[in-house]
Amino acid sequence: MLRIVSWSKQRSIYFALGLFAVSPVAFPVVSWAADPPVSTQWGVVNEPQYPGTICTTLTAELQSTQGSLDAVDADGKLTHPDQERLQAAINACTSGAVKLVIGEGTKDAFLTGPLTLKSGVTLWIDKGVTLFASRDPKDYAIVDVGTASDCGTANDSSKKTCKPLIEATETKNSGIVGEGRIDGRGGSLLLSGDNAGKRSWWDVAWQSKQGLKQHAFRLLQINGGADFTLHDITLMNSPNFHVVSDGLDGLLAWGIKILTPSAVYTEPGYACPEGSTPDKLTPATCFTPDTVKNTDGFDPGQSSRVLLAYSYISTGDDHVAIKAGGKKPSTQMTFAHNHFYYGHGLSIGSETNSGVEDISIYDLVMDGFDSPNGNGLRIKSDSSRGGKVSNVIYGDVCMRNTRYPMIFDTHYSDKQGNLLPDFSGVTVRNFKYMGSKAYGGGYLVFRGLQQDGQYLPLGLTLDTVQFEGKQPVILGSPQISANDKPSYANITLGLGPVSFADALKPDSATRFKVTNLMDGMPADDMDCSAAFVPFSTVLEGAPI
Structure with a gap:
């Protein structure tokens, strides 16, 4: 089990420069005690070095x-x-x-x-x-x-x-x-x-x-x-939006802060x-x-080999929004060792029509400050801009004070079309929710698609997913209605325990299926005690 640890990175950089360089001058490459390397789908990535040449x-x-x-x-x-x-x-x-x-x-x-x-x-x-x-x-x-x-x-x-x-x-x-x-x-x-x-x-x-x-x-x-x-x-x-890429092959974002x-x-x-x-x-x-509307933090679209690591984001819209609304798919993206605060979630969508696949998220800490608009893990689309989303793995996540810890929803809006969203191969593993004063265990939304005779169920595996104290309410949309049941989904539980498993009831009327593979063993105690770090400790002048 990965123990989630937060480091406050302190660096002392000693670098002698001339007052003004008219032509390029070569200097030694700056070095410091780097963050540990990050494993990605395309190999191990090290912290980047500062340029050795100053023009x-x-x-x-x-x-x-x-x-x-x-x-x-x-x-x-x-x-x-x-x-x-x-x-x-x-x-x-x-x-x-x-x-x-x-x-x-x-x-x-x-x-x-x-x-x-x-x-x-x-x-x-x-x-x-x-x-x-x-x-x-x-x-x-x-x-x-x-x-x-x-x-x-x-x-x-x-x-x-x-x-x-x-x-x-x-x-x-x-x-x-x-x-x-x-x-x-x-x-x-x-x-x-x-x-x-x-x-x-x-x-x-x-x-x-x-x-x-x-x-x-x-x-x-x-x-x-x-x-x-x-x-x-x-x-x-x-x-x-703060950072947007479109059709980029290779985006490395390391140790950045986004605050709005x-x-x-x-x-x-x-x-x-x-x-x-x-x-x-x-x-x-x-x-x-x-x-502050539409101030997304980090939006990679139609891009590949994207890594966001050791970074901090607090903003007025999506922390991350992986979009795929062009001609290329969004693929091979890793999000590792990050801290998120205010925001609308680590999101995929809403445009997914060119496809999203091979997404890895691990060692993620989220504190939503009980915002009424706060989301955690999120996949969103609709039939006007939907497509295939597959092979998405969330692992080792500590979360608290987030109204919607998980939203996987194929009806993000009422817009209609023939671009049908299809979410499958989604896994949440080693997830711990620490509760919310305003929303208790929060709300989970699980909603796949049935439209015009086509059935595209949400394919989701929950493996070692624990909510402390009050358990979440399971919904079929973000409308928070007692009659709003999860629908058109195939949910697999296990092998590790899921604390709200009893609330996941199969329902033939809504084609909500649950497969229980839990082995009965207790969950390892995932340590989130040192996970939550005030933004002001990593960025001087942050208001939180």
């Missing part, structure tokens, strides 16, 4: 105030003063890193609009440095000839209108590393357009609750290519004053994870 070192010329840069660009005159020199340094680098460091005195900030990475180039954001995003929608606008951009607004259009802050297209061996931060400033008031001074990006996103579609930028978009590395970097306060909203836009413990959040006030003056 250019850029020094910060701006000063943040308590984690904010709003005072610097309040007049709207300099919305991206560092963009040109950052992009020029990236363009001039042929192989190596563009490193951002603290400037004269305590100057610690860069302010930029969209940047484009290139093959062989790594953006290195040093400890104590923050790369802030412009809060002017014009800087991200995708403009058609003769029309204005909708970026920074919410309306009925589904058209993409905002460029990402950082984009990599068909690159090889690129990345973003360093112990610094990238801040999307999602809660800062916009500087131009219809919402100038009236709404932040997150206020615009909240309009989606009124049936509109928000137009906001993503923090990092990786389109195609191979072997992209994220190492140690913190990504925070994105107006929309940060302490700049909230109160300790997310204890916002009554009436200050976007559901009550526009513009909002305080935000919580439940009021």
Whole structure:
């Protein structure tokens, strides 16, 4: 049995650099006591090393105030003063890193609009440095000839209108590393357009609750290519998704932190004053994870050889969303030694039509803080975007304070079509739930598909799954109705015990089948006592 242990990684890096390098200069590769290697489907992966070649070192010329840069660009005159020199340094680098460091005195900030990475180039954001995003929608606008951009607004259009802050297209061996931060400033008031001074990006996103579609930028978009590395970097306060890959072969994310909203836009413990959040006030003056919509943490889509390891995520939507809505399947992905907090789950879907297979999740710690929107392990789709999901293994999971510890649901929405979701070969092994003050044992949703004469049952194995104290309620949808029974599923129990086995009743009317292979032996005591780590112990200034 794997004992779940949490380490607070402390590193001291000693690295002598010149003040400014016009041409690439080779330095010794930085080394430290690395995290233990991770076993994946494609081999053993070691913690990445920092680049040994620095093309250019850029020094910060701006000063943040308590984690904010709003005072610097309040007049709207300099919305991206560092963009040109950052992009020029990236363009001039042929192989190596563009490193951002603290400037004269305590100057610690860069302010930029969209940047484009290139093959062989790594953006290195040093400890104590923050790369802030412009809060002017014009800087991200995708403009058609003769029309204005909708970026920074919410309306009925589904058209993409905002460029990402950082984009990599068909690159090889690129990345973003360093112990610094990238801040999307999602809660800062916009500087131009219809919402100038009236709404932040997150206020615009909240309009989606009124049936509109928000137009906001993503923090990092990786389109195609191979072997992209994220190492140690913190990504925070994105107006929309934080990290998205599409058609990428080889994504290594190691020791990253994703936090939204940060302490700049909230109160300790997310204890916002009554009436200050976007559901009550526009513009909002305080935000919580439940009021920053569509801020997914890590979304690998149509990609392969993806590893997320030793990382920490707390956000307002999916912690992870493995999507497969394009031409390629999503396959060979490993998620190991991670800690998740607020969020909507380690999810597969909702787009699964190009197929998801060979997914391994182990040594996962989840603390949902009793959010009403909190999910744990989740597979979601519907007949408008469904496909085959198979060979998914969750192992050695410690969880608490999560309303829905497991949701495997083929009816994520009421949308209809002929792309039928088919979830099979799903295993949850060595899972321990520590309870919830608000929701007791929480709710489990098991719902396969029967549509137009086709029967595609959920194929799920539960092996050594233990809930302490109050046991979960088993449902057929997230609607929490006593008459809402699990349906169209083949559930296998064992060999290890399942604490709520007695609640899993076969039902011929709903084609809910249960096969009991439990061997009667007691479960090994899975030790979760040291698993739960406050986010503030790994990221200075985190509100939880």
